[in-house]
Amino acid sequence: MDAYTVSAEFYDVLQGRDERERAERLFASPARRARSGIVEVGAGSGLVTQVLARAATVPVHAIEPNPAMRALLMSRLAAAPTEHRARVTVHPERVQELWPRQDVPQADLAVCSNVIATLDPGQRHGTWAALARLVGPQGLLLVDPPPCALPEAPRTKVLPQVPVGDDTYSGFLSETPETDHIHLEYTYQVHRDGELLREEREEFDLWPVAGEELRQELADAGWVVCRPSPAAPGRGELLTARVAEHL
Incomplete structure (x- = not known):
C-alpha cells in the first residue's frame, strides 16, 4: 500500500486547522516578498500551497509525488479562486527529478513544511542540492x-477530536525510537454515539539529524544558514538559509 493511502482521509480533518494557521504565520509574509517564483517541496494536501498562492504574485511550483496527497491538493486547487489556481503548477516528480528540467523557471523562495524529517539521509542530501539549483544565488x-x-x-500524542456530522474523528500518534530513526504509527478512529465504528492505522519513519550535521549538509549543497528564526511560541524554530552567491 502506498504511503498516505490511509492518512489522506484523516489529515485535513484532524490537523488542517492548526496547519493552516501556522502556514499563515510563517509563510504568507515571505511569499508576498518573492519576486520570481516559489518552490514548495512536499505540498501534501495543499494547506501551505493555498496560503502561498493567496499571498504571492509570482508562480508557485507545488511538488507532491504521493498520489493520495496530490489528489487532495488538486481538489483544494479546484475549489480555489481562479487567480490563485492560475499561479500554481503541480509537479508529481520528486524535487531531485525536477531541477534539471528547462521548463521550470528559477525561483527565489523554497518552502519545506513538515516534510524534511520524512526523508532518509540520501533523499535529504539530494533535496538540498536540487533546491539550491532551482532557487539560485541568494534564494531563500x-x-x-x-x-x-x-x-x-516511546511516547504517545493524542490527536484532536473533531465532529463531522453524526461522527467524531480522533486518534493518537505513537513514536518509537529505532536505531537511526523514529518509527511513527498513526491510529485513526471514528466514533458514533460513543461507539467505535472503525479504526485505521498507518506507519511512517522520521529521520533525526543533529543541528551541526544539518548545517554541514546545507553548506555542502551550497546553502548558507542565516540563523534559526523563532516561529510561533511552542512550535519550534524555522530554519532560514540562502544560496551562496558563488553557486
Whole structure:
C-alpha cells in the first residue's frame, strides 16, 4: 500500500486547522516578498500551497509525488479562486527529478513544511542540492528542521477530536525510537454515539539529524544558514538559509 493511502482521509480533518494557521504565520509574509517564483517541496494536501498562492504574485511550483496527497491538493486547487489556481503548477516528480528540467523557471523562495524529517539521509542530501539549483544565488529557504535526536523512550500524542456530522474523528500518534530513526504509527478512529465504528492505522519513519550535521549538509549543497528564526511560541524554530552567491 502506498504511503498516505490511509492518512489522506484523516489529515485535513484532524490537523488542517492548526496547519493552516501556522502556514499563515510563517509563510504568507515571505511569499508576498518573492519576486520570481516559489518552490514548495512536499505540498501534501495543499494547506501551505493555498496560503502561498493567496499571498504571492509570482508562480508557485507545488511538488507532491504521493498520489493520495496530490489528489487532495488538486481538489483544494479546484475549489480555489481562479487567480490563485492560475499561479500554481503541480509537479508529481520528486524535487531531485525536477531541477534539471528547462521548463521550470528559477525561483527565489523554497518552502519545506513538515516534510524534511520524512526523508532518509540520501533523499535529504539530494533535496538540498536540487533546491539550491532551482532557487539560485541568494534564494531563500524556509524549512522545519528534523528532530535533533531520537526520543529517549516511546511516547504517545493524542490527536484532536473533531465532529463531522453524526461522527467524531480522533486518534493518537505513537513514536518509537529505532536505531537511526523514529518509527511513527498513526491510529485513526471514528466514533458514533460513543461507539467505535472503525479504526485505521498507518506507519511512517522520521529521520533525526543533529543541528551541526544539518548545517554541514546545507553548506555542502551550497546553502548558507542565516540563523534559526523563532516561529510561533511552542512550535519550534524555522530554519532560514540562502544560496551562496558563488553557486
